[in-house]
Amino acid sequence: MSASHEVLWSIGEFAERAGATVKSVRFYSDRGLLPEASRSGGGHRRYGPEALERLRLIRSLRALDLSLPEVRRVLDDEDAAGRVLEEAVASRLRELGSELKTLRWREAALRLVQECPAAERAGRLRLLGAVSTPPSTASLARFWRAWLPPRMPARATAAFLEVAVPQPPDEPAPAQVLAFAGLHAMTTAPCPDGRQPQPEVHRVAGARGAAALYAGLAEAYEIAGPQLRRARNPYPGEALDAYVAAYASAYGSRDTREFRRLLAARLATGPRLDRYWELTAVVLTLPDGRPEPTPGSADDWLRAALERDNAQAA
Known part of the structure; x- marks a missing residue:
């Protein structure tokens, strides 16, 4: 025509x-x-x-909620329209995922305030108001960077942070929102004497020795993990041997009976971060209510195994 x-x-x-x-x-x-x-x-x-x-x-x-610039790209490039459309849709899906996570955290926070006793409401509002939505883990990472020895190798620090800093769940329960807000408050509060207490082994081992220590401890925690999931009582075995070996290397010693006794005493008097790991366990709780092992719970289990081993050998 x-x-x-x-x-x-x-x-x-x-x-x-x-x-x-x-x-x-x-x-x-x-x-x-x-x-x-x-x-x-x-x-x-x-x-x-x-x-x-x-x-x-x-x-x-x-x-599909594509922006005008994205629509223009699809329309203007006929030869690559399929690829451009895929990229635009993938980008929008990522944005929506972030928006949904934000909404779920807000919903859980609102339920937390709605369900708490009136006397606790002001305190919870203060905790929640200090945390972004969805929350950032930056304050937790800064806390641990200050706790680790200075000049520890970057790769070792990153590996430590990966296991020590819990990632906020995408669909949190109100208790998980409260626990994460508690972690933020704990890690941003000023230290009583102006600096964060560190275990003795950091001074003895130095930055590189500490890196090897935490790599060894991570291995011991991984071995102990299945026992914690089965709720088995602490006992001497492969996990404890790996745990002691990590400390023996850091202290420049050998795994002897005497070293195990000295190690138990040193660990008993070192700084504790029990509250951090308690809150972390809540944040990491699975949807079915099962708690996931944390470095803190694994360390407690291994310390108890060490105490039991020493008692049996006495």
Whole structure:
């Protein structure tokens, strides 16, 4: 069909045929997304079938919540339209995931306030108000970086932070929101004497020795993990041997009976972070209510195993 016989519609006719408003048609036309076939003698816009298909595609893309720049990229690059669309959709899915996580944390926080006794409401509001939504783990990471020996190798520090800093769950229960707010409050509170207490072994082992220590402890915690999940009582075995070996290396000693007695005494007088690990256990609780082992719970289990081993050998 020649151009002179092409079916053309006025903007009102076109909007009615497309099931859109005149305002939206004008909006997309003004931004160069919707082609006009021609103008009437009076300067009025005319649209053809090609524009109708184009508008349907635009509305489909906008229904997916793609932005105008993303829609333009899909429309302008016909050869790569599939790839561009995939990238745009993937980007929007990531954004939606973040938005949903934010909404779930807000919902859990609101339930936390709604369900708590009136006398506790002000305190909980203060805790929650100090935490971003969804929460950031930056304060927890700073806490541990200050606790670790200075100049510890970056790779070792990153490996330690990976197990020591709990990641906020995507769909938290109110108790998990409260626990994470507690962790934030604990890790941002000033230390009583102005500096964070550190275990003696940091001074003895130095930065590189501490890196080897925590790599060894991570191995011991991993071995002990299945026993904690089965709620087995602490006992001497492979996990305890790995635990003692890590400390023996840091102290420049050997795993002897005397060293095990000295180690138990040193660990008993070292700084404790029980509250941190208690809160972490709540944050990491699985949806079915089962607690996940933490470095803190694994360390407690291994210390108890050490005490039992020493008692049996006495």
